[in-house]
Amino acid sequence: MQTSINQYVIQAEPYYRPVADEIELFEAAYGLRMPMILKGPTGCGKTRFMEYMAWRLSRPLVTLACNEDMTASDLVGRYLLDAEGTVWQDGPLTVAARHGAICYLDEVVEARQDTTVIIHPLTDDRRLLPLDKRGELVHAHQDFQLVVSYNPGYQSVTKDLKQSTKQRFGSIDFHYPDVEIETDIVAHESGVAREIAAKLVGVAQKSRALRGRGLEEGISTRMLIHAGALIERGIAPRRACQLAMTKPITDDEAMLHALDGFIEAYFGP
Numbered sequence: 196m197q198t199s200i201n202q203y204v205i206q207a208e209p210y211y212r213p214v215a216d217e218i219e220l221f222e223a224a225y226g227l228r229m230p231m232i233l234k235g236p237t238g239c240g241k242t243r244f245m246e247y248m249a250w251r252l253s254r255p256l257v258t259l260a261c262n263e264d265m266t267a268s269d270l271v272g273r274y275l276l277d278a279e280g281t282v283w284q285d286g287p288l289t290v291a292a293r294h295g296a297i298c299y300l301d302e303v304v305e306a307r308q309d310t311t312v313i314i315h316p317l318t319d320d321r322r323l324l325p326l327d328k329r330g331e332l333v334h335a336h337q338d339f340q341l342v343v344s345y346n347p348g349y350q351s352v353t354k355d356l357k358q359s360t361k362q363r364f365g366s367i368d369f370h371y372p373d374v375e376i377e378t379d380i381v382a383h384e385s386g387v388a389r390e391i392a393a394k395l396v397g398v399a400q401k402s403r404a405l406r407g408r409g410l411e412e413g414i415s416t417r418m419l420i421h422a423g424a425l426i427e428r429g430i431a432p433r434r435a436c437q438l439a440m441t442k443p444i445t446d447d448e449a450m451l452h453a454l455d456g457f458i459e460a461y462f463g464p
């Protein structure tokens with residue numbers, strides 16, 4: 196079983212609106228092949244940014260969403276049985292390291308720490324990936340870069356990256372874009388008129404002010420796009436906002452009532 200790197204090449208330019216100097220910073224970091232952490236709340240554009248940068252740098256992008264059941268084998272590879280016997284299959288990290296792709300580990304803290312240590316030798320000067328089961332030492336391709344995403348809001352002490360892991364990376368902070376840019380993004384991605392997009396952004400901004408005061412996290416750009424797309428399909432704005440923006444983020448009746456008040460203020464009853 197051979198994995199073709201071509202499937203990881205991003206063909207068309209992804210739509211990405213810069214929020215600050217993140218493109219310039221990332222390009223410089225890639226020039227040094229510095230391992231990077233993209234830090235920021237969920238749904239604020241980290242994945243889209245990574246897709247855009249991979250396209251811009253003409254590198255294939257191998258993405259893996261991390262979870263706590265993930266093992267080192269899920270990253271580096273394993274022996275599989277097929278008609279001819281056992282064959283080794285490279286995992287996503289190995290594919291990226293061999294072929295000079297950017298490897299994006301999404302929500303890396305979800306992985307157990309004994310899994311995360313596998314990336315250590317790749318993130319120092321040696322840029323090595325040991326495949327213990329296979330007795331092979333992969334020297335990372337010169338174009339390989341490791342990038343992980345991380346949402347600082349969710350971390351507990353038990354679920355955080357080790358300091359010894361963190362110190363191997365550079366980091367870029369991501370935030371929700373400012374009003375004008377976020378309005379453009381929501382209009383572009385959902386197809387909704389700019390005027391409606393602006394109202395959705397208004398509701399989101401109010402919700403974000405409640406973060407840490409009853410809401411774990413405010414309404415994300417991604418949720419606004421969902422709501423906009425529902426409105427485009429003919430759903431009444433108020434219902435669309437409830438379905439896509441408020442009900443998913445809280446079960447608390449008082450909080451839902453407060454959020455509903457914001458929606459009414461922008462869209463009417």
Ligand SMILES: Nc1ncnc2c1ncn2[C@@H]1O[C@H](COP(=O)(O)OP(=O)(O)O)[C@@H](O)[C@H]1O
Binds near residue numbers: 242380384
């Ligand atoms: N700066 C941006 N430019 C273009 N689209 C964006 C931007 N930020 C967010 N989006 C839109 O929001 C959606 C969610 O963003 P995503 O990158 O998946 O968030 P994250 O990975 O941070 O959870 C994207 O699919 C995209 O449509």
Ligand SMILES: [Mg+2]
Binds near residue numbers: 238
């Ligand atoms: Mg993401």
